[in-house]
Amino acid sequence: MSQHHTISPEISFPPQHAEGTKKIWKTFWILSIITIIELAIGLAIYNIHEGENPNANLVLFFKGMVCILTLAKAYYIVAIFMHLGDEIRNFIMTIVVPLLLFIWFIIAFLWDGDSWKNLRNTDAGSRPNIEKVAPAAKQKGAKD
Amino acid sequence: MASTAIPAGTKWWSGGKSPFNASYGKIMMWYFLMSDAFTFGAFLISYGTIRFSVNHWPDPNYVFNAFPFAGHANLPLAFVSLMTFILIFSSVTMVLAVHEGHKMNRKGVEKYMILTILGGLAFLGCQAWEWTHLITGDHAVLVNGQIEKWGTTVTRNPFGPEVLHNGQMVSTPGPIAFGGYFFGITGFHGFHVFSGVVINIIMYIKTRLGHFDQRGHYEMIEKAGLYWHFVDLVWVFVFLCFYLI
Numbered sequence: 001m002s003q004h005h006t007i008s009p010e011i012s013f014p015p016q017h018a019e020g021t022k023k024i025w026k027t028f029w030i031l032s033i034i035t036i037i038e039l040a041i042g043l044a045i046y047n048i049h050e051g052e053n054p055n056a057n058l059v060l061f062f063k064g065m066v067c068i069l070t071l072a073k074a075y076y077i078v079a080i081f082m083h084l085g086d087e088i089r090n091f092i093m094t095i096v097v098p099l100l101l102f103i104w105f106i107i108a109f110l111w112d113g114d115s116w117k118n119l120r121n122t123d124a125g126s127r128p129n130i131e132k133v134a135p136a137a138k139q140k141g142a143k144d
Numbered sequence: 145m146a147s148t149a150i151p152a153g154t155k156w157w158s159g160g161k162s163p164f165n166a167s168y169g170k171i172m173m174w175y176f177l178m179s180d181a182f183t184f185g186a187f188l189i190s191y192g193t194i195r196f197s198v199n200h201w202p203d204p205n206y207v208f209n210a211f212p213f214a215g216h217a218n219l220p221l222a223f224v225s226l227m228t229f230i231l232i233f234s235s236v237t238m239v240l241a242v243h244e245g246h247k248m249n250r251k252g253v254e255k256y257m258i259l260t261i262l263g264g265l266a267f268l269g270c271q272a273w274e275w276t277h278l279i280t281g282d283h284a285v286l287v288n289g290q291i292e293k294w295g296t297t298v299t300r301n302p303f304g305p306e307v308l309h310n311g312q313m314v315s316t317p318g319p320i321a322f323g324g325y326f327f328g329i330t331g332f333h334g335f336h337v338f339s340g341v342v343i344n345i346i347m348y349i350k351t352r353l354g355h356f357d358q359r360g361h362y363e364m365i366e367k368a369g370l371y372w373h374f375v376d377l378v379w380v381f382v383f384l385c386f387y388l389i
Contacts, residue, residue, distance in 0.1 A: 010161055010162040010167060011162055011165055012161045012162070013165055017243070017246040017247075018243075021240060024236060024239050024240060024243065025236075028232070028233075032232065035225070035228055035229070038384075038388060039221055041388070042205070042220075042221050042387070043205075043220065043221060045389075046203075046205040046220050046221075049203060049205070063388075063389045066388045066389060067389070070380055070383075070388075073380050074377055074381070077235065077376060077377045077380065078373075080239075081236075081238075081239045081369075081373045081376075082369075082373045083242075084174075087165075087166060088164050088165055088166075090163070090164065091166065091171070091174075094175075095174055095175075095178055099178070099181065102185055105185065105186075105189055106189055106192070109189045109190070109192065109193045110189075110192050110193060110196050112193055112196075112197075113192065113194065113195065113196025113197040114197070116193075116197035117197045117198065120197070120199070
């Protein structure tokens with residue numbers, strides 16, 4: 001710890017900062033390489049869509065891959081660039097544990113969206129006293 | 145964490161000292177960013193819900209395939225990857241500014257803050273171009289049996305399902321939620337970038353005036369840096385949700 005560095009009195013133990021920038025550049029390369037892989041997967045999805053028989057499962061697999069790679073990128077940005085990895089464990093937990101709500105949040109709402117699609121495509125969502133929209137009009141309709 | 149060598153049995157919560165060995169301002173910046181993460185998360189999840197609920201959604205590789213000065217060349221993902229790399233790079237210059245701040249090197253902080261501000265402005269310029277291109281671009285759409293030329297706005301989406309019309313495939317109006325979500329979420333993110341640039345400019349001026357040297361530490365640069373990295377973090381997810389999947 002350098003002597004000319006005064007810190008705010010509420011901090012009990014002066015933090016140790018890395019001398020060099022090696023870790024920063026290493027993280028930059030990791031983020032860049034992950035982004036390039038993501039772009040390659042994005043173009044692969046594009047080519048699958050352009051192709052003769054798009055394989056829905058393969059597209060889903062690739063989309064799952066980019067989601068995982070994005071989470072990896074988020075980890076590196078938060079842990080290294082934002083220095084959260086250097087904080088005290090209890091503090092890390094006060095940030096990370098509330099974010100676990102997203103697990104429920106994503107599952108519940110995407111499930112809800114999917115349920116709406118099923119109602120849209122079947123009779124399950126129609127009420128008997130409401131006039132049914134003709135299929136031809138529906139295909140053109142601006143609402144869909 | 146482990147390298148700070150904290151004595152065993154330290155009473156973190158006894159008062160007078162930070163329980164987390166970090167200043168109040170920094171801890172509160174983290175909690176603000178966590179709440180902001182929920183705001184963006186709610187936006188993106190709501191977008192996902194609507195997208196799951198409709199039968200057709202525009203293909204991002206088809207909608208975002210233009211590049212400045214490239215005319216009508218089909219370049220899917222090219223421009224948005226440029227924007228992504230600009231933001232990653234400005235994140236690196238920001239963390240380098242924080243690093244120079246730890247070493248109390250004012251000249252270094254000034255240099256990297258300038259680079260970060262330029263990166264932010266470059267990103268905003270790219271976003272302005274992309275919005276303009278999307279709003280003013282005209283795509284043939286079949287509306288009530290007539291071909292019209294539409295741009296993408298919050299009330300119009302020319303990228304609907306394609307139908308056969310006079311022997312060729314023409315798209316029909318798509319879900320208008322596409323424009324609303326795209327402009328809403330990238331706009332909210334762009335506003336964060338804009339305010340981040342303003343904060344960084346203020347930090348640069350304060351560095352130039354020697355305020356942090358007088359204070360004895362460059363913690364304000366760290367707090368501005370947290371905000372700036374968060375903006376980059378959000379873009380990682382916007383990039384995923386709007387352009388990749």
